[in-house]
Amino acid sequence: MTYEGVLTKMQTELGNPIHYYLVFENSFLNLNQLLDKELEISFQGYQCLNCGKKKKIFRQGFCYDCFMSSASAGDWIMKPELSTAHLDIEDRDLEYEKKVQLQPHIVYLALSSEVKVGVTRKTQVPTRWIDQGAVQAIPIIEVPNRYLAGIAEVALKSQYADKTNWQKMLKNEVPSVNLVQERLKAGTFLPNEVREYYSNQHPNLIELHYPVLVYPKKVTSLNLDKSPIYQGKLSGVKGQYLIFQDGTVFNIRTFEGYVVKIQL
Numbered sequence: 297m298t299y300e301g302v303l304t305k306m307q308t309e310l311g312n313p314i315h316y317y318l319v320f321e322n323s324f325l326n327l328n329q330l331l332d333k334e335l336e337i338s339f340q341g342y343q344c345l346n347c348g349k350k351k352k353i354f355r356q357g358f359c360y361d362c363f364m365s366s367a368s369a370g371d372w373i374m375k376p377e378l379s380t381a382h383l384d385i386e387d388r389d390l391e392y393e394k395k396v397q398l399q400p401h402i403v404y405l406a407l408s409s410e411v412k413v414g415v416t417r418k419t420q421v422p423t424r425w426i427d428q429g430a431v432q433a434i435p436i437i438e439v440p441n442r443y444l445a446g447i448a449e450v451a452l453k454s455q456y457a458d459k460t461n462w463q464k465m466l467k468n469e470v471p472s473v474n475l476v477q478e479r480l481k482a483g484t485f486l487p488n489e490v491r492e493y494y495s496n497q498h499p500n501l502i503e504l505h506y507p508v509l510v511y512p513k514k515v516t517s518l519n520l521d522k523s524p525i526y527q528g529k530l531s532g533v534k535g536q537y538l539i540f541q542d543g544t545v546f547n548i549r550t551f552e553g554y555v556v557k558i559q560l
Contacts, residue, residue: 299323300557302343304357306536306548308426313507316533318548318558325558327538328507330530333560337546339524340555357552367392376401376415376446401445403437403490405456405482406430408535409464411473413456413482415445422502427549429465429535433502434475436482437493448490455485466537466545468511475501508532512543520551 301320306327309315316327342350345357346366354360356369363369367389372378380387381397400418405411408430416424418438425433436452439445449458464470476498483494509531518526528540538546 297560298557299325299560300340301555302345303548303551303554303556304345305427305552306533308423310422310426310504313505314426314533316507327530327533330560331507331509331532332529334527334529336525336527336559337518337520338526338557338559339520340557342553343555345553353551353553359553368396372397372442372446376442377450379441379443379446382441382443397442399441401439401442402435403439403445403448403452404433404435405475405478406433407470407473407475409461409469410471411456411475411478412460413449413452413458415442415449417442422504425502426504427536428460429462429506429537431470431504432475433504434479435499436479437486437490439490439493444490444493448486451487452482452485455482460535462535462537462547463515466511466515466534466539467513468508506532506534508534508539510541512539512545514543515539515545516543518544518546520554520556 299320307317307319318325318327342353344351344359344362346362347359349359351359354363356363358366358369370387372387379397381393387393402416402418402421404414406414406425406428408428437448479498486494528542528544530538531541532539536547536549
């Protein structure tokens with residue numbers, strides 16, 4: 297069977313294990329059902345996720361022009377502390393920025409390759425943790441806007457990583473850490489502006505289980521620009537990566553906006 301379409305972030309459904317879906321315009325693939333099966337992925341072209349034009353992808357699934365102009369690609373996306381909608385100040389599109397920034401956000405600790413701190417909209421729990429390949433996660437605080445979450449994250453970056461080591465995550469090299477105790481410790485580093493949102497009574501610790509048959513000992517990234525055709529046996533899915541039996545891993549997020557053909 298052949299499936300063709302534009303790559304976008306895999307859709308997920310919480311379960312034991314998590315269920316993964318690769319969704320195209322007119323079809324979808326349940327990736328859990330493809331474990332231990334041969335797949336061929338071939339690069340067909342580009343399609344910007346914002347304007348829809350067949351232009352080379354620059355970043356985050358956008359062509360260069362859209363990445364530089366779209367409200368959904370502003371600097372505050374990656375750096376929440378730069379959010380200004382709470383001050384009624386526009387970056388690129390104030391209406392959009394208010395919609396996204398002025399809603400409840402969670403500052404959390406997640407365990408993927410090590411303990412990391414992060415920020416996500418409350419509506420993206422637990423999706424954000426799944427996308428990072430975290431095996432455990434716990435909220436530290438819930439705040440009413442993205443700016444407050446951002447300044448809390450900045451303060452906690454002095455104690456915790458803010459990025460996942462993707463190679464360790466994919467090899468399942470995860471340290472044994474008590475996240476409940478780490479949350480208590482993290483509370484002591486929060487800035488004054490958000491202390492009112494913190495409680496010593498911790499929320500539930502979330503555990504996440506991924507559909508992986510065998511974790512690789514070494515990993516090699518598939519780059520569609522350099523290797524436009526790849527064939528391999530799927531052995532797992534974790535984070536936003538496909539893991540193949542030969543140690544090849546394919547980051548779907550990196551190649552959003554790429555048009556591919558997948559043959560089973």
